[in-house]
Amino acid sequence: MIFLPKYEKELLQNVKVLRNSQGDIELFDVLQTLKQMGFPITKNVISYYSQANDMYVYCGNDPVAKNSWIPAQDIAETNEGSKQVRLLVRG
Numbered sequence: 001m002i003f004l005p006k007y008e009k010e011l012l013q014n015v016k017v018l019r020n021s022q023g024d025i026e027l028f029d030v031l032q033t034l035k036q037m038g039f040p041i042t043k044n045v046i047s048y049y050s051q052a053n054d055m056y057v058y059c060g061n062d063p064v065a066k067n068s069w070i071p072a073q074d075i076a077e078t079n080e081g082s083k084q085v086r087l088l089v090r091g
Contacts, residue, residue, distance in 0.1 A: 023072030047087070
């Protein structure tokens with residue numbers, strides 16, 4: 001996760017996410033989980049990194065719509081086979 005303008009990064013491992021049958025990740029649920037963990041998400045601008053397009057995709061201001069999904073093709077896979085999502089949160 002990146003917080004601008006300070007460019008702080010933090011890697012969170014083993015965060016449970018909701019996925020549909022195509023492997024898409026529900027963004028609203030991820031953001032709710034991060035808020036519960038104490039991350040300053042509320043009312044900030046949210047984007048995620050698209051692995052397929054090699055760029056950040058703007059999702060809107062928090063709270064994002066409950067039907068917001070990160071498509072499976074945009075989710076990176078590590079060498080160990082786990083999934084990785086990169087979020088950009090700007091105030």
